[in-house]
Amino acid sequence: MQIMRLSDEQAFDMFKDARWPSGVACPCCGGVDQYWLKNRSMWRCKHKECGKQFSVTSGTIFHSAxxxxxxxxxxxALYSNCAxxxxxxxxxxxLDVQYKTAFVLCHKLRESLVDVHTEKLTGTVEIDGAYVNKHVRPKNIRAERIDRRLAKNQNPKKRAIIVIRQRSVSGKGADKTRVFLTKTESQNSTLKLALNNIxxxxTIHADEHHAYDILHSALPMQxxxxxxxxxxxxxxxxxQAESFFSxxxxxxxxxxxxxxxxYVDRYANEAAYREDTRRLSNGAIFNDILGRCVEHLPSRDFCGYWQGNHRTGEALVA
Ligand SMILES: [Zn+2]
Known part of the structure; x- marks a missing residue:
């Protein structure tokens, strides 16, 4: 309600302060001198070799809002409150907007939650996998039903999500989660992911699945x-890995x-984000997502989605 009561000016100030806490800067050249074009609600950069016009959303995930x-x-606000x-x-x-608008908006928010990880997970780390899109609907008539356990009868869209979670130092739950999309839960993929991320x-904790047997050769295992x-x-x-899948x-x-x-990797990453931020207040989550949105570059996958710009492949990692 607080958000929906904001006037246009207040919403603008909130966006501006989140984006430029220490003063407006040109997204093109970084110059801090600019003047306000009242009729266009935009700034124009004063740098003589730049001179670009930009709005409060230019160059963010909400580019050309x-x-x-x-x-x-x-x-x-709505998105950060949904557990x-x-x-x-x-x-x-x-929000009383068209479905197509909301679809792109939700996916842009999901995109802003994707982090690039450089450091490796330490301490106690859990690894596990689960399958998505594997259901095969049985035929109505019993005689026409197939044996759904056989590899040849399985859903060709079946994929595995592998999750790696670092337990928190305080001993309560886990606080760092990474998810990966793979074709199967196999020794090849688990070894590659473990070496790159752990x-x-x-110490790794895993269940009895044979895909994790190979990790004994590389890392301490339980x-x-x-x-x-x-x-x-x-x-x-x-x-903790099961908690994520839940x-x-x-x-x-x-x-x-x-x-x-x-896009299933984006949904999994969203679940990972929500799992890691589950103990934060909704105000803290709102500020975090707003900060991510204004720092994120325009979406590569969802700018012009309904004009035909679609991601063409899956984000398979192994
Ligand atoms: Zn500039």
């Missing part, structure tokens, strides 16, 4: 045998319903 700024702030994610249809109803000083217990006698478990499944079953393979 068409709606009042209050609507974008409202979208961030299990938000569907485009619900966003379109809540420090050699860390295994939990789920057929016998969910937490082993030495405290070995993958419960949220991810609820997001799919209760909110979004469809995860297209081209």
């Amino acid at each position: 068409k709606m009042p700024l209050r609507v974008y702030l409202g979208a961030i 299990k994610g938000m569907s485009a249809l619900q966003m379109s109803r809540d 420090d050699t000083s860390a 295994r939990v045998i789920h057929a016998q217990h969910y937490r082993g006698p030495q405290g070995q478990c993958t419960n 949220r991810f499944r609820r997001m799919q079953n209760g909110q979004n319903h469809k995860f297209d393979n081209n």
Whole structure:
């Protein structure tokens, strides 16, 4: 309600302060001298070799924004309050905008949550995988049904999400989560992901799946045998990884319903973000997402989505 009551000027100031806390700067050349073009609601850079015009959203994820700024702030507020994610249809109803607008808006917010990781995870790290888009609907007539356990009868869109979570130092849950899209939960992919993302000083906890057997050769390992217990006698478990999948499944079953393979990595990353920020207040999450949106470059995948600009492939990592 606080967001929706903002006047145009207040929404503009909120956006401007989030983007330039220490004064307006040209997104093209970084120059701090500019003048305000009142009729266009834009600035013009005073740098003599630049001279570009720019608005408060130019060069951010909301580049070439068409709606009042209050609507974008409202979208961030609604989005940050949804613990299990938000569907485009619900966003379109809540904000009273077209479905197509809401679809692109939700995906741009998801894109802003993607981080580029350079440092490796340390301490105690859990790794696990789960499959998405694997369901094959059985035929109506019993005699026409196929054996859905056979590899040849499985859904060709079936993909695996591998999650790696670092347990927090305080011992309460996990606070750093990375997700990856792969074709299968295999030894090749788990080894590659573990070497790229986990420090050699860390201890890995994994379940009894054979895909993790190969990690014994590279890193210290603890295994939990789920057929016998969910937490082993030495405290070995993958419960934090299961927690992530629990949220991810609820997001799919209760909110979004469809995860297209081209974008399923974004949904998984959203669930990871929500899992890591679950103990923050909604105001802190709102400020974090707003900060990410104004710092993020224009979306490569969703600028002009309904004019035909689509991501052409899946973001498979292994
Ligand atoms: Zn400039």
